[in-house]
Amino acid sequence: MSKALKAALILSFFVSTTILISRGFRASKIPNGNKFDCANCHVNPNGGGARNAFGQAVGARVSPGGFEDFWDESLANLDSDGDGFTNGQELQDPSGTWRTGQPNPGDINLVTNPGDPNSKPDPTSVEDMILSAKYELHNNYPNPFNPSTRISFAIPRNEFVTLKIYNIKGQEVKTLVRGNFPAGVYQFEWNGKDDNNVDVAAGVYIYSISAGHFNKSARMILLK
Numbered sequence: 001m002s003k004a005l006k007a008a009l010i011l012s013f014f015v016s017t018t019i020l021i022s023r024g025f026r027a028s029k030i031p032n033g034n035k036f037d038c039a040n041c042h043v044n045p046n047g048g049g050a051r052n053a054f055g056q057a058v059g060a061r062v063s064p065g066g067f068e069d070f071w072d073e074s075l076a077n078l079d080s081d082g083d084g085f086t087n088g089q090e091l092q093d094p095s096g097t098w099r100t101g102q103p104n105p106g107d108i109n110l111v112t113n114p115g116d117p118n119s120k121p122d123p124t125s126v127e128d129m130i131l132s133a134k135y136e137l138h139n140n141y142p143n144p145f146n147p148s149t150r151i152s153f154a155i156p157r158n159e160f161v162t163l164k165i166y167n168i169k170g171q172e173v174k175t176l177v178r179g180n181f182p183a184g185v186y187q188f189e190w191n192g193k194d195d196n197n198v199d200v201a202a203g204v205y206i207y208s209i210s211a212g213h214f215n216k217s218a219r220m221i222l223l224k
């Protein structure tokens with residue numbers, strides 16, 4: 001075998017290996033990228049060749065052969081394939097907060113292809129996803145606390161809201177909030193007293209919100 005031929009074979013081995021590695025590597029850098037793998041970015045479902053519109057957006061964000069992370073809020077907010085749904089909505093990470101290596105967000109069964117205009121999600125599931133992303137129970141602050149702490153939550157539409165505090169045994173200690181609220185962000189202070197206006201003991205407490213179908217609880221610590 002001539003030196004030139006050997007060199008050409010070695011070079012083609014490295015080039016093809018590098019392309020294969022970078023393809024698999026990049027699919028692992030988008031949320032739920034394993035569902036469509038190479039077809040997320042390439043017209044040919046087996047990969048290689050022309051990139052689809054999503055692949056072009058990815059290509060614009062990485063250096064040739066580079067392994068940098070590129071999934072972010074701005075890529076999530078694009079509708080690369082023009083099917084009326086953002087890349088983030090198609091990949092179950094509407095706000096683009098997922099990062100490489102984290103568990104896949106959302107439901108992989110609902111994931112559609114961000115580079116294929118014929119593959120798009122059910123509008124109802126997108127609406128649910130957007131709404132549920134906007135309900136939030138924030139961490140109380142300060143925590144641990146003495147003598148009082150603030151608890152805030154967000155709701156995307158008018159809801160009947162209850163925000164209750166329980167002790168570690170699950171016994172209700174205090175109803176902090178109970179009523180109808182329009183969409184918005186709210187903050188309430190808990191002064192460490194129960195429903196009878198008696199100081200509670202130091203320890204771990206649980207605050208729990210219920211707003212429509214949204215329920216969430218978190219822990220806080222009262223120090224004395």
Ligand SMILES: [Ca+2]
Binds near residue numbers: 081
């Ligand atoms: Ca699509």
